[in-house]
Amino acid sequence: MTQERLSRRALLKGMGGGMAVLALAACASAGQPAPVSESAEATPAEGAPPVAPAERVDLVMWTAWGGQDDVDRVRIILDEFQELHPGIMVELTGGGPGGGDYNELLLTRIAAGNAPDVASLFTPPVGFAARGSLDVIDELMATAEYARPDKFWQPVLDTCKFRGKTYGLPFSAASYGMFYNVDWFEEAGLPTDRESFPQTFDELRALSAQFVAWEGDELKTGGFVPWSELWTSPAWSGCNGAQWFDSRNEQYTINDPGNIALLQYWVGWLDEQYRGDVEYIASLGAWHTGQDGNWFQKVTPLSQGGAWNTSYSYMKYETAGFRWDVAKFPVGPDGEKSRTAFWPNWFAMPIGGPHRTESFLLMEYMCTVGMPTWYAEVFDTPAWLDFPDDVITQNLIDNVGADKALEMHNFFIDYLEDAVEVWTSPIEDFGTDQINRAIDQVMHKVKTPQEALDEAQQIAQTRLEETLRSL
Amino acid sequence: MSVEALALRRSRSGARTAKRVVAPLRHLLLSGVALIWVIPFLWLIITSLKPLEQVFTRPPKWIPEPILWRNYIDALNNPGFNFGRLLRNSMLYSGLSTVGTAISCSLVAYGFARMRFWGRDVWFVVLLATMMIPGVVTMIPTYVLFRVLGWVGGYAPLIVPAFFGSAFYIFLLRQFFLSLPWELTESARVDGAGELRTFGSIMLPLIRPALMVAVVFNFLGTWNDFMGPLIYLSDNSKFPLSLGLYAFQTKYQRDWHLMMAASLVVTIPMMILFFAAQRQFIEGITITGMKA
């Protein structure tokens, strides 16, 4: 009997262990009012004069940005907005991680009918819009103070449109370019100014060959690895006179001759400079400009990236250990001019929100006059045409100097004029996955460009038509 | 009796000489494998003490220059990582959920293993089946359900279900109940003990090692649970540690050094819990010893 009781106590001890403490913690938190988050405390909302209840509108806004710095920046923009509109109270939910998890969350909420009033999107609004879950904002834009339809870069605003209606606003545009290591170019006796950078595929390939150095079976330094960043493929396709998707005709154009030729060209490049072994090249690490990339490790002087890359801390000349610059993508044999693509962030209003006018005001503010606050810290080039000229990302200025920073700012913004159509398919992610899969198979030589792109075309087009039928 | 004792002593002395050879070998093996096991963890600690630009270097740097203890201060002072509050929320969530799981699962497992009733085996198959449904597809209907119940926004959707059993732990505990001699319950019944008393005073202490496993697993599972809190909680002040970790991952850049520091900080309470709990397993030996 004693043993029994002992063991039961031991059991309780084991089970409960620290549970007493936990229970206390539980009671403590249940008994207290929910602690106000610090960032909320920092907002002037609490100190602001009380607003008459009748005027007050409560909005919920979500951001997909997960990093605390990002969320804090959004909060600063919100504070500015609330000073202008004291009657609109915005509750910000951020800190949810970006990417797929955020989509899960947003889809769940939309399906359950309690979506936020305004939400930022990392995937293009057209997919949500085509399935009827976002508000049409055309008539609100027509009378808007800042977000007039003609006040955005058109290819970027097009990513918010489906069959002529507008379903959201671009927050940023962020075009892509070629990055090159200026110090290394100098060492190699090459001109380092942007105008001298290769203008055609063949020139770039020849330049790349200069940096490819094999030592036995080992690649010591590499040149350029064009297929390494699949998300830039729309720009490459455009440079070779083709595109992946044509929204006007609601038609995938994956097996366009220009695209087939592009992949054929890449395979030739792989064979000529990298001994035809895509996996070996991949196993040497990433070829992007990131801090874990071969660019940063000085294995390659050539890379590609988005405008946002320029403002990273590790891109500082002193951190990286070299100076760099940006240039335009080269033109392919079948192309006419250099083209770029872009990766925006978006804001949209899930359908059914009770405060359309106020939600639009908030969304408009984020994507226009509020955006400079963000841009002052992150080089996510703007999509809004009335963007003030004097705002440029501070850490870029600290790095390259004010003149050069302004010049880079203009470079990425002007380059948007030559942007191809992207992010406009209602099955964007599905289509992109098919294209990337095809490129992967071609570079692995599992399929020829013709076979792989034909197959991707057929799958994507079938799915597109099936989806359009179901709308 | 004395003959047996003699035989026992003789065989034990034989075993002792064998042990002299075997024990060091065993140690060598254990520590060798343990070294491999611990290297990734060591790398986590090293990474957590590095400046960001030394995270990826060729060749890898074993000793950070300088050693940045400050990373831990930075991680703990990250505005999105209010450690005290996150810790309290995690304790609340994991603690209550584990209490619920331990109570409900041991009862249900006992029912499945030790009682005979109509339809038991069918129910058991249903129980197994529920483990095989991927959460991805039930997430939306589940959310809608909790929304109808008005529980969204708080911890109820995450904690209350724990009090109604969890298939994995029920299965686990059932397997252990099954391995106990049937005579134990029979003799208790003969002594006139009720079913609940037999369960509580005889069976429960015997499956303590397994119950501890369930407790540790559940505590850990909820501690590291990410999707659940993300879906059901919207107020940052209610977030547990697992969500706090994401303050270090931005769209653009991963602050590897801070993330590794924060991961370690999040893991340490679990290490303490486990280190404390595994002593209970050892104690379990002496208790199960009475089965003889």
Add this chain to the structure above:
Amino acid sequence: MIEAEAQARAGVPTDRARLGQRRARLLRQNVKGYAFISPWIIGLLVFSAYPVLASFYFSFTKYTVLKPPVWIGVANYANMVTQDPVYWKSVSNTLYYGLISVPLGLAFSLFLALVLNQAVVGIGVYRTVYYLPAIMPPVAATLLWMLLLDPGNGLVNSGLRSLGIGRPPGWFSEAAWAKPALIIMSLWGSGGTMLIFLAGLKDIPKTYYEAAEIDGASAWYRLLNITLPLLTPVIFFNLIMGIIGSFGVFTSAYIAGGSSSGGGYGPGGTAGGPLDSMLMYMLLLYRNAFRYFEMGYASAMAVTMFVAILSLTLVLLKTSGRWVYYEAAVPS
């Protein structure tokens, strides 16, 4: 119970009183049994039944999440096996992963548990070390392994290079090595399985070993004839859980696969690695549900997987009588 009833029916003339008594006892047994499992049954009805039935229904619909589901019959199932270019790839990836990682994980964690079960000095430290990986947040653990297995700058490949291997595996960036890399990660995290084995070992009465020792049985003999047979319920449990776990492998493939192509900037981590080598079943399911807005299709995939695992489990359950030894299986 059925036996008892049959006996009662076919049996020699029994008087009404005894029959009544038996009925009352059966009733009491049933009531008590159901009382014990009632928490779970209530939970099942309230928290599981509806979501499960809903997703079963969705599997016969075109359900884009954003719009109400539309009934399309078995089209999702038909598409899955005949149209989807990557469905079978995901099935074969998952089987490859499961067939290697489950037996390997079981053998390895059983081996560790056996060694650890001996009273060794510092046992607590060893136990903690082996369990450490399972304690870490899964996302952090995967990211850590991506650091370690980075093909260019990772610790593992640097080690291999210094050992004179000029061209170490590309791990997550090489189609042939991606799944082995995932399996290595899963082995590192098999401390949970080991823990269950340890608990099972602790449960084997010492007297059995003492008796065997008196008989002069060797350690090998004791392992084969006492430890393993008595451990079979636990092995069985770990086998089933291992199968369910391997079919559901997600987080590691989601993170590692996503970063290996496109520089890690793809929205979500559904990329699936080079040549779809890490496109696991759950990853494809997730992709359809939350990336392609095809919840109906994802539900069909879920139902199919459910049926597959359930049948496998039932087969194992049926055949388990032959090799799983339950002390309590023959009640007196």
